[in-house]
Amino acid sequence: MIFLDAAATTPVRREVLEAMWPYLTGDFGNPSSHHSLGESAATALAGARTATAKSLNCRPAEVTFTSGGTEADNLAVKGIALARQAADQALNRVVISAVEHPAVEESARYLERFHGFAVDTVPVDGYGQVTPAALAAVLRRETALVSVMYANNEVGTVQPIRELAALCREKGIPFHTDAVQAAGWLPLDTKILGVDAMSISGHKLGAPKGNGALFVRSRTRVEPLLHGGGQERGRRSGTENVAGAVALATALALVRPGQEHVEALRDDFIREVLAGVPGAHLTGHPAERLPSVASFCFPGTSGESVLLELERQGVVCSSGSACAAGSDAASPVLLAMGIPSDVAQTAVRFSFDASVTAAELHEAAAAVRHAVDSVQTLGIR
Incomplete structure (x- = not known):
């Protein structure tokens, strides 16, 4: 068999399996537990967060582990837009491109249906690209968030993310990018890209399905989607998937420029x-x-x-x-x-x-x- 569907998923790398194996077996503790097993898990989780932050050139506190790219996109789009609206009721519009992954588009439509947001869609050219001029044409004083994917999952077109993010930064509008397909192929340096939030998923990189992360720049407010024990600095409650976090961090570290x-x-x-x-x-x-x-x-x-x-x-x-x-x-x-x-x-x-x-x-x-x-x-x- 010749497997040419890696954009859907990739096989798990041996190095990733070996790195996560201890946290699926003997080191199975809950990182919130205050005993030796829990402390060992907490140490592994902190190490995975630091390693992931290094790959993204951000602070460990800016990394939230999720169940994958879909959850990361939902948390970014809904969480940032709702937090912005809570601070200023006039901020009731979100901008997405016409070629977004359903995880972004459906999150925006959810805000439209249940929270009174309007969704502004930026058109693309015949190659599937968003131009800065096209984005500028739809931005308004009421825009709470812009989300444009880094690279398209169907046709592979890469967006001019740095220029689009810079345009939003000038206007004080948070900019999120879905980098699920870009990870492993394009630079993920959040400082160079200038994005305020970025989603990635492990199974596109040689990690198992069911793990991902969301980068959110410091001082960017996010309303959590999952409520409970306040894990992940309150952004994503629930017992953390330690093995998944280790797998994601390992897969990111194995990416070669x-x-x-x-x-x-x-x-x-x-x-x-x-x-x-x-x-x-x-x-x-x-x-x-x-x-x-x-x-x-x-x-x-x-x-x-x-x-x-x-x-x-x-x-x-x-x-x-x-x-x-x-x-x-x-x-x-x-x-x-x-x-x-x-x-x-x-x-x-x-x-x-x-x-x-x-x-x-x-x-x-x-x-x-x-x-x-x-x-x-x-x-x-």
Whole structure:
């Protein structure tokens, strides 16, 4: 099997398993307990927080551990907007881009339905990018929060986060970015990026599913979503997942800068697919994109049928976001980029981790050619 769906999840790294194993076995204590087992867990949790903060270039107190990227996004969008509204009732608008992950978009819609917020959506260009000018056009005195993802999970387009964050900082508006797909590929230095909040998830980095973190800059108020014992400095109550925190910190520390070899392999794969499949076109920005994502539309086919044929040939990939469970509708991301609905439904996404080889991608490109030919020959829509 050639696994090209790493944007959905990645295998757990051996180093991560070894680091977290003690906290799943002998060192199983609750970090809030005042005995030796609890103190050992608390020490491990503090170490994981310090290590995660080092990877993000922030203070340990600015890191809140969560159950994953979805919870981190919810806490950022709802928590910051509600805290801002509580301080000033006039702050009743949130801004998101037209290509956000559902965790961000649905959080914004929740605020709209139950807390009287208006949601302003920033349009994107044909490559899926938000320009500073487009963002500036929707900002208002009443804007409580802006959330624009770092890199898109479906097409791989990278946003100009530093410029967007700087624009919001000038206006005194907190800026959050969903960096779940960017983590492991793009710089996560929160000081350089200038963001006020940033979400990450461990299972995109070689950690198990069910752990993540939210960076929130000091003095940024957050209303908690989970209430209880006041863990995580009151931002996220509940007994902490010590093993998960250790796993996330370990996975982040294993990230190595520079992914030029993967980028080169991706570009070769794109060229092979476009040369081998007449009518195919790349979606997302041709240059400002993740090294790990190549997404295409194959007009005249069914994306799901192409996927099934590819899996029959031993290539596992995706038709888009793994988070749109059970949906066969055209991708809102592709529609926002101006791609017609019938073409958007032919989309296929290939995403890979740093272990991918040239031979695997060459074989996958040949499989794509054969899969599309088979689907078109059979006339499957």
